[in-house]
Amino acid sequence: MRLGLTHMGNLYVGIRGIASKVGCELVVTPPTTQLTLSLGVKYSPETVCLPFKLQLGNMIEALEMGADTLVMPGGPGPCRFGYYNKLHKMILHEMDYKFHLVTQERGIMHIIRSLTGGAPLQQVIDGFRFGIAKLNAIENLERLAHKMRAIERNRGEATRIFRESVKAIDETEDHKSFKQIRKEYEQKLTSLPTVESPAPLKIGITGEVFIVLDPFANMDIEIELGKLGVEVRRTLFIGDWVKLNPFIYKLGLREKDRSHRAALPYLARHVGGDGWQSVGEKVLHARDWDGLIHIEPFGCVPEIMARNIMPYTKEALPVLDIIFDEHTGRAGVINRLEAFVDMIRRKKRKRKVQVCA
Numbered sequence: 001m002r003l004g005l006t007h008m009g010n011l012y013v014g015i016r017g018i019a020s021k022v023g024c025e026l027v028v029t030p031p032t033t034q035l036t037l038s039l040g041v042k043y044s045p046e047t048v049c050l051p052f053k054l055q056l057g058n059m060i061e062a063l064e065m066g067a068d069t070l071v072m073p074g075g076p077g078p079c080r081f082g083y084y085n086k087l088h089k090m091i092l093h094e095m096d097y098k099f100h101l102v103t104q105e106r107g108i109m110h111i112i113r114s115l116t117g118g119a120p121l122q123q124v125i126d127g128f129r130f131g132i133a134k135l136n137a138i139e140n141l142e143r144l145a146h147k148m149r150a151i152e153r154n155r156g157e158a159t160r161i162f163r164e165s166v167k168a169i170d171e172t173e174d175h176k177s178f179k180q181i182r183k184e185y186e187q188k189l190t191s192l193p194t195v196e197s198p199a200p201l202k203i204g205i206t207g208e209v210f211i212v213l214d215p216f217a218n219m220d221i222e223i224e225l226g227k228l229g230v231e232v233r234r235t236l237f238i239g240d241w242v243k244l245n246p247f248i249y250k251l252g253l254r255e256k257d258r259s260h261r262a263a264l265p266y267l268a269r270h271v272g273g274d275g276w277q278s279v280g281e282k283v284l285h286a287r288d289w290d291g292l293i294h295i296e297p298f299g300c301v302p303e304i305m306a307r308n309i310m311p312y313t314k315e316a317l318p319v320l321d322i323i324f325d326e327h328t329g330r331a332g333v334i335n336r337l338e339a340f341v342d343m344i345r346r347k348k349r350k351r352k353v354q355v356c357a
Helices: 011-021 034-043 050-064 080-094 108-116 121-149 157-171 175-190 209-213 221-227 254-263 275-284 301-312 330-356
Strands: 002-005 026-028 069-072 100-103 201-207 230-234 242-244 249-251 291-297 319-324
Touching (some): 002 011, 011 121, 050 080, 050 209, 121 157, 157 175, 157 221, 209 291, 275 291, 275 301, 319 330
Parallel strands (some): 002 069, 201 291
Antiparallel strands (some): 242 249
């Protein structure tokens, strides 16, 4: 099997960790670049969302690099993302590519069985545990990077170290060296020189899962906020979804469940994708965050619903909505982030003055 992986944040690291333990002949992970986007836009229907186009571009690049099997995230439910793999398959077959498509819609175990090719059960379990351990380690380092970016003395150091850690963890082939690398990079991040300043603003990021997780799709929004002295609070992490019991795989959705309950006064049912959770995050964290950034791909119906509900909740948490597609410009996004952060800082200073008076 020559496996081609698309990108959704750092999901590829976990899947590649699993594949390396169950005997995949070759694992191809083309980087997401402007060429990826151009290919996706060229061969996609015009009105589909940015995640669809980026995934298709990644698939074309992987097939050109020799892949014969593709893994596509997805799942059942009202969100169209769960059905995109069928359209991807049709488009790629019309382009005369020959391949096998493995999708998530039948569950994680279906992906594992499809990748293993009859590997012994213990080998499958070990591979799954190794892949999930890598993913969880990266996401713990990512949380630490969110914190350190806001207070680091030398701008960009936390981002550089985090990117190095992802590469190092991805290339690790055994548990012993993996644990050493994880500790090494945790130490590097926590020991960064910091500035003495007022507590940084805490701004949450919520929205459609692909745009939230993928740095190329959201134009490195977390890094840009860190440059502005903001500690990012993100609640969507792939590693939180999947927990391993030696014999049972199950979803761990505690954060999602909490946000769904918080959203009930304003939205009482699942509307597809992450729309329900997006509303709940504003309600749930109104007292411990200074602001919330809601990001979505153009045309995402669940997030359109969430965006239109948020202004009418009683919780007075400032919300910035940003919509991404292939026409979105980085300079415009940065200008909006700067204005939003500046507005929140002015409001906080004004409240302090009023309290002191």
